[in-house]
Amino acid sequence: MKSRKVFVLFAAISALLFFGGCDTSNIADINHTMPSRNWSYADKVKVMVDITDSNKAYNIYFKLRHTSDYRYSNIFVLLNLKTAQKKRNRRYEFKLAQADGQWNGSGSGNLYSYTFPLLTNFKFPSPGKYELELEQNMRDNPLTEISDVGIKVAVIN
Known part of the structure; x- marks a missing residue:
């Protein structure tokens, strides 16, 4: 009888973790691995989102991974938001x-990861398809020691 209670408790906790751990608020979450860890101006990271309800609010994030050999303490990026009719961009x-040179990101070996907010509590102007595009905006081209770049779009519930 005791083993049955343990099994039921284990099954209930497993189900809670399985269903509670799923993040259904992400409508887009992409990562692009940079060739030879070089992010050139031409390597724009893009994602298409289909917005059906313009009354909902969204958070849009910039995801970055670089090596410890990255030469700068900052990074400049451009976010381009495109519709069929117009394009908006922001630096x-x-x-x-x-x-003191200590990296702010979470480290794993030689890589440091970040997730930065680009737009928070953002409402798209109208329903439709939107293209979000990120490009590096530093003086170096290519920007070396950048491993991965990504965009995440999450609906706020």
Whole structure:
């Protein structure tokens, strides 16, 4: 009888973790691995989203992974938001390291990962298809020691 209670408890916890752990709020989550860890101006990271309800709010994130050999303490990126009719863009700067050289991102071996907010509580102007595009906006081309770049779009429930 005791083993049955343990089994039922284990099954209930497993089901809770399985169903509760699923993040259904993401409508897009892509990562692009940079060839030879070089992010050139031509390597734009793009994702298409289909917005059916313009009353919902969204969070849009910039995801980045770089090596410890990255030369700068910051990064500039451009976010382009395109519809069939028009294009809007905005430049962002993100701080990657402290003044003493300590990286701000979470590290695993030689790689450091970040997730930065681009637009929070953002409402798309109208229903339709939108293309989100990220490009690096530093002076170096290519920007070396960038491993991966991504975009995540999540609906706020």
